Amino acid sequence: MIPARGVDGARVALLGLGRSGLAAARSLRAGGADPLCWDDNPDARTRAEAEGFACTDLRRDGAFDEVAFLLLSPGIPHLYPAPNPVVTAALAAGVPVDNDIGLFFRSFATADWDGFDTTPRIVAVTGSNGKSTTSALIHHILTCAHRPAQLAGNIGRGVLDIEPAVDGEVVVLELSSYQTELARALTPDIAVFTNLSPDHLDRHGGMGGYFAAKRRLFSEGGPDRAVIGVDEPEGRFLAGQMAEGPADDRVIRVSVAGKLTGPGWSVVARKGFLVEMRKGRQAASIDLRPITGLPGVHNHQNACCAYATCRALGLAPRVIEAGFRSYPGLPHRSQIVAQAGGVLYVNDSKATNVDSAAKALSAFPNIRWICGGLEKEGGLAGLAAATGSVLKAYVIGREAAGFAVQLNVPTEICGTMDEAVARAMSEAAPGDTVLLAPAAASFDQYDNFEQRGDDFTARVRQRLDR
The missing domain is CATH 3.40.50.720 (NAD(P)-binding Rossmann-like Domain)
Incomplete structure (x- = not known):
């Protein structure tokens, strides 16, 4: 504590x-x-x-x-x-x-640190999607490198529930917009911004308020280093605000949408390869394609953010790559729960909004897609461009019919998870992926997304065991 x-x-x-x-x-x-x-x-x-x-x-x-x-x-x-x-x-x-985040930042440092050889550091990760995976991946890499580390915030333990820091420790915090918007103290050593897409808009009074809540981690905290995804206008704006000029390597730009040019520090993933660039030259490269715990472009973005953070903490590329390869993935986030008869079963119950579901849909071929739930503000139009690999959608939720009519793929209204899993498994052929990526909140049928993902996993395994 x-x-x-x-x-x-x-x-x-x-x-x-x-x-x-x-x-x-x-x-x-x-x-x-x-x-x-x-x-x-x-x-x-x-x-x-x-x-x-x-x-x-x-x-x-x-x-x-x-x-x-x-x-x-x-x-x-x-x-x-x-x-x-x-x-x-x-x-x-x-x-x-x-809030507790503000209290944590006011309370974490102690007089004991004066006797440490290496001052403890705080990494704070925010963004719309990928912040849990990015935070967990950073923590995993540090642990594999035998660096003392703790994981807390919106994932794992509450920030005030962790142990006092030891010499050289790194505390990795996942912070939601609900946490960053109110904290009166925000002073991370490294701040990470993964991406931005519409979410929680009623809570923040619109998209501008939502971005402003995320931006406070950088504008209020003044981190020594900022790792910023620049594939959206807000990320590019934020990077521009934090940097003194194009060559300022206190800002590490991250992209999975295209090549980044200029003399600064950047980490890019294209066609499955992560590339680190510094001062206009390639510094390192990692093939992400065989890494099973990080499937799809969205996870490659998470890998880039984690890589950039760990490089800023002084870890070598080969050490980071070893951490990537042993990373098991997080439950409910592109989690492979079974593979049988040539069919892959993936639980991405954390895909509670359109953007995160679209990223999950882009990660796999021949998808039999289980979706639906409590629809969020803005509708489902943003999914249209991401459904090219979907063979059929199996829609659950109390408003399944209204959800289904918005989809541009063959659909079947199932209502319950049990029926959706049964129908998807009965129709799946070798090479298919049965994917739970709801694009909706869980609260119409479940207490939370974890319960929904556990239900999917249990029903898949029950049917495979028959």
């Missing part, structure tokens, strides 16, 4: 008692603060009280008297589409609002 710093004797209000909220409460208590906790869910309050935390209704009059600041869990809106009433009350009382 990371004890909170600068809070000794302070009263700190805390709204939201999920994983990150409880970790924050423990951190505050360890730092000498008096946390005043609240969650609308009585079960969450019961769990907090079982750990000895005082729960007080932050909606009552006078709740923010003598409170130093409000710590807000990431899922709770503070501005759009409408601020939570507790946030409104805090701001009306002049009480600052922060």
Whole structure:
């Protein structure tokens, strides 16, 4: 656990008692603060009280008297589409609002570091798609290279739940826009921006607000190095803002869409080959095609971002390549769950939006595509150009019929995962891929995308075992 710093004797209000909220409460208590906790869910309050935390209704009059600041869990809106009433009350009382990410960055460094040979470093990864894989891949490469490392944030452990840093350690954080938009302190040593596509637009008041939330990691934090995907206009704009000129190697540009020119530092993947360029010359090259844990162009972009980050941390190309080859992949992200009778079965339940689903569809041939769920804002038009390899779509979800009519491929309305898996497997031939890439949220039928992916995997394996 990371004890909170600068809070000794302070009263700190805390709204939201999920994983990150409880970790924050423990951190505050360890730092000498008096946390005043609240969650609308009585079960969450019961769990907090079982750990000895005082729960007080932050909606009552006078709740923010003598409170130093409000710590807000990431899922709770503070501005759009409408601020939570507790946030409104805090701001009306002049009480600052922060989150666990801000508290972490204020608390991570300690006096113990003065005795370290190598100062610990923080890598923070954000973007619309690929940030989980990129974060996990960086952590995996560091571990394989015998560098002390921890993985936290939007993946794995909460940021305040990790262990205090040891000499030379690297902490890799996956940060969502919900986390970067509010943190009052953001000071990573290396910041990574994978890509940008429409998502969470209601929460951010539109695409501009969404990009602004991601951009704060760079503009507020002033990282020593910035790894930036430049295949979208926003990425190119961000890279231009961070660089002093074309040759500024504090910015490493990443692309899978085309060749990057100029005297700067870049990492590009084309036709399955990753190429590092520095000062106009090729510095290294890796063949990504045989690496099973990183299939498809979208994973090649993740590999480029991870490669650039690890190079900035001083790792040699051959060490990074060895990490690539042993990387097993993340569950629910282009995860190969079975291969039988010449048919490949892939779980990409994390493909919850159009852009991530399109990338999954581009990674495999002869696809029997299981899709559908709670459709997100913007519709499915963006999938049209990515369905060239789709033989047939098997649509699930409560609104399967409405989802199916938007697709430009042969479709069958299945409704449930069980029926979709059964139909896809019965029609699959050698050389086909049965792919779950929903292009939708899971909440109409499942608690989360992990549960949806686990259901797909279980039903595939049950039928193969018959």
